[in-house]
Amino acid sequence: MSDSENKPQADDIDAENAKxxxxxxxxxxxxxAFAALAAVAACGAYRWAVYSPADGMQxxxxxxxFQMNAELSRAIFDERALAPTYPITHAERPRVNGRVGLKQDLLPDSWRLQLVGVENEKSFPQYAPDVTAWEYAYQPSVRKDDPDSAQDAMSKSNATGNEPHRERAGKSVRGLEEAGPSLSTLAVGTPGLLLSLTDILRLPKYELVTQFKxxxxxxxxxxxxxxxxxDFIEAYPPARKPDGAFPRYVYMETPNGDYYVGYDLEVCRHPQTLLVTEMAGEPLTQIHGAxxxxxxxxxxxxxxIKRIGVIAYTDMxxxxxxxxxxxxxxxxx
Amino acid sequence: MPDDHESDEVRDVPPHATLRLERKHPLAIRWMHWINFPVLFIMILSGIRTYWNTTDNAHLYPHAVYRIGVGSFTLTRLFPASVWKALDIPWHVTQGLGDHFFFMWIFAINGIAYVAFLGLSGEWRFLVPRRESLKEAVQVILSFFYLRRKLATQKKYNGAQRIAYTSVIAMGAGSLITGLAIYKPTQAHYLTTLLGGYEWARWEHFWLTMGFCAFFLVHVIQVVIAGWNNFRGMVSGFEIRPASEPSLDVERKSWR
Known part of the structure; x- marks a missing residue:
């Protein structure tokens, strides 16, 4: 084939190819153009989400x-599944993590559990017209192994000599940690029960080997x-609402009010939820929440929560x- | 202009060939591919931000799950402090948790929709490895390193691509399953136990993530090498091919 024969054909191809x-x-x-618009919209949506007003720093x-995931979990799992348990030989030495609410050692004898919202509370011998009037006593000496002890020494400067430092539960300055004071802390004059450890240990003892996460x-x-x-809730049942239903939540707090946690009542009723007095076969240490x-x-x-000072049944x-x-x-x- | 299509636009097409537009990637695949890209990026970043928290006091409690080592010998624990710092990971835990538990839904829905589309449309036939794919993949890799002559043009994907793309879908499914086992280790404890327990599930989740990072690296290098004509296909859907090559659309019609 010569060049002259080939040329027109190639031109035709090129013309078609150009189309x-x-x-x-x-x-x-x-x-x-569409992709660019979609990318801008996606970036805008993410920025909007991240710079929206926050609720609890989120x-x-x-x-x-978070809340929708929680609703879905409640609906799907019904909170009833039992966590796997392990042979006791698998148990590890508990790691120390988190000191919020535990900065000073609590004198064990001065401990009482303030329990609020119990059905027919006045019928219990442990009834107190103002549970927040209870005084907790703390070790006078500063813990040597605690890196935060310098700060403690400052806050305890009003404690003199070797006298234990006493604090009225409802009156001391509360919520001195990063998250600040609790909005659910008990008002002075809140009636309830003041339970001793003996009251709690009257309930049947349970042991459990589970994975802590x-x-x-x-x-x-x-x-x-x-x-x-x-068992605790059965012994000290929550006061029912006018419609006969139980309140939905349980609130707990350390004696000094620095650490506080909210729960669904159903979670507290889970058969593996324990009020713990021993870890690793030994009585609780201060740092693990004695x-x-x-x-x-x-x-x-x-x-x-470690070192529970308050348990309150509530619908809020x-x-x-x-x-x-x-x-x-x-x-x- | 005889060599017009030899410009960058179609440098993978022989000169003077008659051209046609190949419908390479259906619209649904393109959408899901590009949704997955930022979502997977956010999932990886937020996961790493969450995971950092466990190395917060590594001097006291060195991390056991993400250790690289044999027996009592530890080469390194992931990641070294310099890596955390360089990526600005520390102290973004709550952003990490917040993003992870939001975008997990988009990642999951998009991934499930992608697999469903592959199945319903028949596109899986281009993607799933065939009997000869492994041998072909070895040839592809050898030719990539100039240890073998170039292979003839493949259909939609060559053996190496079939294996890689199918694996990455399986990895996505693995991330969802191991993620659920970590997210609900009490309520879904059968699943967690099946995966070897909570810490194994975390190990698996982490290394799947590292697998995504490795996939991403290779994928981007390959896309850059394959050139504009191929890359554009994942945006516009069309690729310019010689008319003499078998058409994907003709093959698609043969499935029905």
Whole structure:
């Protein structure tokens, strides 16, 4: 084939190809313009979400996502599943994490549990017209191993000599930690029960070896012992609402009010939710929440409050320390 | 202009060939591909931000789950402090948790929709590895490193692509399953136990994520090498091909 024969054919092909390329360019222009718009819209939506007004340091869209996930979990799982348990030989030495509400050692004899919202509370011998009048006493000496002890020494400067430092539960300055004071703390003059450890230990003792999970990511198999919160609630049942229903929530707080947690009543009634008096086969240490702490295998560790001073049944969603700092109120596992 | 289509636009097409527009990627696949890109990025970033929290006091409690080592010998724990700092990861835990538990829904819905579309449309036939894919993949890799002559043009995807793209879908499913096992280790404890327990599930979730990062790296390099004609296909849907090549649309029609 000579060049002259080939040329017109090649021109035809090129002309056809030019049409194909033009069509391609049209598609390309349209789709890229659309893609750019979609990208801008997506970036805008994300920025809007992140810079929305915050609820507990979490922009509202993210906070709502937490709440919707919680609703879905409640609906799907019904909160009844039992966490796996392990042989006691698997139990580990409990790791120390989090000192909020535990800055000073509490004198065990000065401990009482302020229990509020019990049905027919006046019929109990432990009834007190103002549970917040109870005085907790703290060790006078500063803990040497505590890196935060310098700060403690300042806050305890009014404690003189070796006298234990006494604080009236309802009157001392409360909520001195990062999240500030609780909105659910008891008002001075709140009636209720003042329970001693003996009252609590009257309930049947339960032991449990479960995996404790921290939101930070670590987990440990822990040997717990104490009483089931379900038994506790049966012994001291919440006052029913006018319609006969139980209040929906339970609120707990450390004696100094620095750490506080809210729960669904149903979670407290879970058969593995324990009011813990022993860990790893030994009485609770101060740093693990002596004399009474919570274990709930359906919740992350930040919901398993140490050194419980207050338990209050309530129908108002209780304030929660870590929720204020951006974490999920529900925290269900 | 005889060599017009030899410009950058179609440098992978032989000169003087008659051209046509190939409908390469259906609209649904393009949407889901590009939705997945930022969503997976956010999932990885928010996951790393959450995971950082466990190394917060690593001097006291060195991390056991993300350790690289054999027996008692530890090469490194992920990640070194310099990496955290360089990526500005520390102290964004609540942003991480907030994003992770929101975008997980988009990631899951988009991924399930993608698999459903592949199944219903028949596009899976282009994607799922075939008997000869492994051998083909080896040839593709050898030719990439100039250890073998170039292969003939493949249909939609070559063997290496079939294996990689199918694996990454399986990895996505793995991330959802291991993620659920970590998210609800009490309520869904059968699943967690099936995966070897909570800490194993976290290990699996983490290494799947590292797998996504590796996939992303290779994918982007390959896309850059394949050139504009191929990349544009994932946006406009069309790729310019020689008319002599078998048409994907003809093959699509043969499925019905």
């Amino acid at each position: 194909v390329l033009a069509a391609s360019r049209k598609h390309t222009r349209r789709s890229f 922009p509202l869209p993210r906070r709502r996502a 921290c939101i930070e990511g670590w987990s440990q198999i822990i040997h717990w012992a104490g009483v089931r919160m379900a 004399p009474l702490r919570l274990h709930a295998p359906t919740k992350y560790g930040y919901k398993q 969603k209780p304030d929660d320390y870590w929720t204020k700092l951006g974490y999920d109120w529900y925290a269900g596992l």
